[in-house]
Amino acid sequence: MGSAFTPFGALTIAAAAVAAIILLHHLIARPALTAVTRMRLLLGLAVFPFLAAVASTGSGMHRTTEREFCGSCHVMETHLSDLEDPKSLGLAARHARSPIIGPTACYTCHADYSMLGYPLTKLNGMMHVYHYYLGGYRNWSLEQFHAEVRTAKPYPNQNCKQCHSGTLASFTNIKEHASLAEELDQNKVSCASAGCHGVAHPFSKTKEELSK
């Protein structure tokens, strides 16, 4: 049902409905171009459509952070079903069970943590849309996708630290964290690796990758 029942979604529909009534009236009744008609058209072609555009952009931006949106492409079905599996022990699934980040789990973990993280992540998402609809992924089987497609760059540990502070005792008291501090900072060792907290999406990895 998309985001029709969110505040932004409802505002989009309401503003679009008012504007559509004004425009349909002008097309059907064809009134003379008086001052009243101009004012009505200003509302129907500028004010209410602007409101609808702002609200639909807000609604769309929010929608693109929801995990159902990411899972709407068939190659992400197993990722989504793993997140929704209460018995899954994968790193991503365990995080998705959190009521705070669960509904937007994909975006929360994959959005890069920097000043430009938000727009760059959205731009990167456009590349995903391109690869899916024009790059051929749409016609790929899940098996082919899991075998051939990997994340574009190594997962940055900095993203984990958005939530898991590296300064609290619960982090620093772990011997491995202290001994690997430099490697973790330089992303030479990944938090999401087999020897540490486990890979995020184990079902999509080969045996060799799972043992790394």
Next chain:
Amino acid sequence: MINRFLRLLARWPTERALRIACILGLIALAMMVTGVFLGTPIPVVAAMSVAQGFGVFACLLFGLSIAADVAGRRP
């Protein structure tokens, strides 16, 4: 430059341009509402790009039509 613009306005088909603006506006609004209702990648991306382009174009047509109408009524 200004004279060329005024000449363009004098020949501007106000009624027709307004009808086209209304149709483009309706298409843009329909795309935005579709994006909100369906919430799948293509409708959402179209609502935030193509629909807004149509909306801006419709608004420009409206602005030019009003300018042409006002210019045409001047003595």
